Amino acid sequence: MNKSEDRDWERHLLDTFALNTDFAAKRIELSDQLVHVYYFVTLVDLPGTLASMNQSLMSANDGNVPLQHLSDLYQIDSNAMPEELAHLLLQGRLVVRSPHTGEPLIFKALEPSISRSVMPPENESPIQGAIDGFTEDLLTNVGLLRKKINHKDVVVVTHAVGSTFCREIALVYLKGKANPKIVQTVADSLIRNKHKDVRHVEDMLSVLGQPKISLVATYLATELPEEAAQNLMDGRVVLFMDQLPYAISVPAILKDVWTLKTDFNYPFLYLLFFRFIRMIGIIFAVIMPGLYVVLNSVNPELLRIQLAISVAKSREGVPYPAFIEVLLMLLVLEMVIEATTRLPKSIGPTITMIGGIILGQAIVQAKLVSNLLIIILAASTIANFTMSGYLNTIGIRIYKYVVLVASAAFGILGLEMSVIWIFVYFAGLKSFTVPYLSLSLKGTKTDE
Amino acid sequence: MNVRSVCRTLLIASLFALLCGCWDVRDINKRYLPVVMGISEGKSATYSIILQIPSVSGKTQILEQEADSISKALDLIRTKAEKHVDLLHLRLFLISERMAKTGLDDVMDYAIRANDISIKGMMAIVTGDFEKTLHHEISPTPEISSYDYFSEESGWTPNVSIVRIWEAFRGSQSYTKDLAYPLIHVGTDTLYDFEGSAIMRKNKMVGALSPDETLVYNIFLEKYTGGTIEAAKDTSVIIKKARVRHRKEWTASGPKLKSAIYLDVAVSENKKNLPNHRIAEEIQEMIDKKGDEIIRKMRALKTDLLGTGQLFRSQMSERQIRDWKDVWFPRLTFDISVKVNIRDNIYFKEKIKS
């Protein structure tokens, strides 16, 4: 109990975080005892934490509660102790040296207010549905989800992964609904790849053993607890990453491209209508640019004569082949989309105007592309964003180039073959033992 | 491994696709899209081909060429044209009367065989000055209007017979049926004037039907909507509905056919205030006469214009079908009768007095 004599773990902590000015090792008085505490000033609100601890110690049993009883019951592996302690500190815990044994005690600390509160989601706009969104805090997120789905069978398992970066991942599923095979696969891969660092969603996907390159996202990310709850109900496994305000649900299937879980807040007929529109949107988005090339250069016989003449008229004077024309315009459009997505809301409209009006108008007048193409591309871009989930739109955006190339080479046949190809691709794709090309997660039924 | 193989396939496929882009695809604005093809006998060669091409500016471009075969002529046109000539949108074949009279076997063969010509294109025979008809310009895009002229959705009337290429080909191949092609002439205030129909036997034009007879012909084949019939004495009626009932019999002396046409009409003009039964009688008489005239022509020209052989198909053996035109059709006793029912007088009541 020599105050000057630090324990191994203490020395290790001091060494590890020596360069950090926000790391603090202090001696404080806690219920009449002098103790050593270690914490990050930036992550722990010390006065608040101490006050609440003191209060608890006082109120219970005339202040005779040992400090240990208040601490988290962490089973700290004595071998890996220093590393684990470091992780816990980084997660915003308070480490106290036990005044009696000299072992570290871990306390949950109050956070300084650096987490945001529950707010409406930023990137998803639910209409006629619950509008609270996930935040960065893992526990809050799990809590939000539990609130949305009051079910005794909801299982929450937290895993800490990473060797240098520590990240907490919570795995949530609904026992009885979720396919045990999926749960098993996910849990196994989390345990097996415990040592892997998870910084981004991509890291997590690699932890989960998903292919690195995949045309469609094999997971669903949502900011809405309501969506996540519905995903649970559908039998999916929901994963939360600490500091990521999204719930990631696996596996994703084809149906998710045109369904939103909040659709169920509407009468059934409306739901059918929405989904129908989205399906049409997908078809439009994928096919339109390719079809333009088909009709313009390879199979113009498909156009009615009246249309053929007016199309020819609109293309008169355009020097490029249709394929180059479309490619050029598509790239410009992609850039407009890419530029506007992350711009501050005050500048966004400016780009839209420059891109849409000035560029669009001028490019036609300069005879670089035809009028019709502008219409077609605008239609296909709008159609692109009708589908549900931002992630899915990207896959379609990419795939439309494949369709375009195939159409330019093989005309209507190429268009058809590229559609078949994507079906073959989907048919061969499996995410977490579930074939992508299925309509339901329950059972093994596979449909379109 | 799986991912890599997918990538590789993709890469190879796209590489090939890029390679493939090099071949012969022409953009639509680099093609001529003729809509009308005129075929007549040339001055120095067997065929003279005229193509009417709608141009972007609204004017018609006309390309002409003579050669000994149709494809050769088209080839020569392609050679001299500044854009690629694409026959994909060809919708109307105009054939000169003289050509039709010598036989259309090779034209038909070409039109069916060519994979860039849709067999749903229409055929018509031009009487009078062929060149003038084809160079006749009236609206900014004559090809579209000449196409509309025959289109059932726009300008077609029951007085006009329409024949598509495949129908013509079927007619020329069929054992039990002949056809009438529309016969047109250069118009004065419109593009074409309708002259009646050309009676075909196999692939040769052998006679003609007047426009009125064509109407009866269309009624008999149950192909018409809302045509107007002028009966004598200043009355006319609109046909609302027509049905044809056949009573056929195969006797020892040969096939016997009695066809009854039932017409539902509305009186559209009645200057002399005739009672309805008189109108009905007049129309019956008129159509009877026309029908008899058609039958007379059929017999004289030995063509089964009304497709009576088709009606007997169910009663004939394969051999008899084959012999229909030569053996059985001349022995056919055929009679057309008409029953007219006047459905209404549109806004008027029926005039009872007088």
Next chain:
Amino acid sequence: MNKRMVLALFIQLHLAAILSLYATKILESTNSGHWEAILIACLLEVLLAWLYLSGLSAFPGKHIGEIIREAAGAWAARAILLPFVAYIFFYLVLQNRYQIVKINIVVLPSTPLWAVLLLNMVLPFYAACKGIHAIARMGLALFITFMPFVLFSLFISYQNFEWRNIFPIWQPKLTFVAEQPFYTSLFAFSGFLFLGMLSLNKPVKLRKLGPSMLLVAAFGFASVYVPLLIFGQETAIRFQYPVTMASDTIDLEWVVFDWLPTFSVVSSSALGMIESSVLLWMAMTLVRKLYLPLPDKWLAAILSIAMYICSMQIHNVQTLNRFFSMNAALCLYSMIILPLTLGLSGWRKRRTTS
């Protein structure tokens, strides 16, 4: 793999064959009473499929290669199945060749054959590598997406039906039995053989297959009678692609696209793609199990390259037709001997176990 996928594949395999050469061959084989030829083929298939399935049901979870090896020994199995493998392979070659020629004529006149064939090689290869489960899923997806096109292109021309062309309807002598094209046409009903390759734990029952067989028969009738009703026997017999031609006879303004045979070709080539994938997979599996134990990917690559080379060696349509008739012998062998062998071994196994 569930029942629905098996049935969808079953229908599509038949449909692919029916939409390719079937109508042409049936029209060649007889001048009248086509339905008799179709019906006999259907009944034959029902009989053989019953035998085949009864054999299969004795060996759940095994495919024909394993069953015959178990019943007759490895070398006998190799010998018995060799013609079957050859049939599958040559069928693949011929069918692909037929497809690309048709595509070249109707849709892509300027694209070289080798490029189209390449496309027809790469996709089935890719699908075959993914295995039969992926193919089955893809089959179901394509069934949903392309079936409307099939129906559309087949029945769009109903307006032009001339029902009297159905006559003469009766053919008492069944003369087609002596005709070579009839036997060639039987390949369209060899689709049931693929059921033996699936290694299903619960083999399909013939009763479950009933509705699909009815559907297949209906399509068989449609593919022959649609061109027959439109063109009549005299004309239809002259066409190489009667079904595709039939869809060109109609001009519909409400369809956005103009050139309707494209739909026919698009739908039949989509079906052809599934057929090729399944055939390639079957050939690959049999070869691996019986002859050459190489990894799937290598075998698929070797087979598809061999297919590509063989297909390119067929230089004209006459040769193609001749090969089709030659392949009929292998087809008949597979259709008759395999069910017999299987039925026999199933019967023997049941007797020994009971």
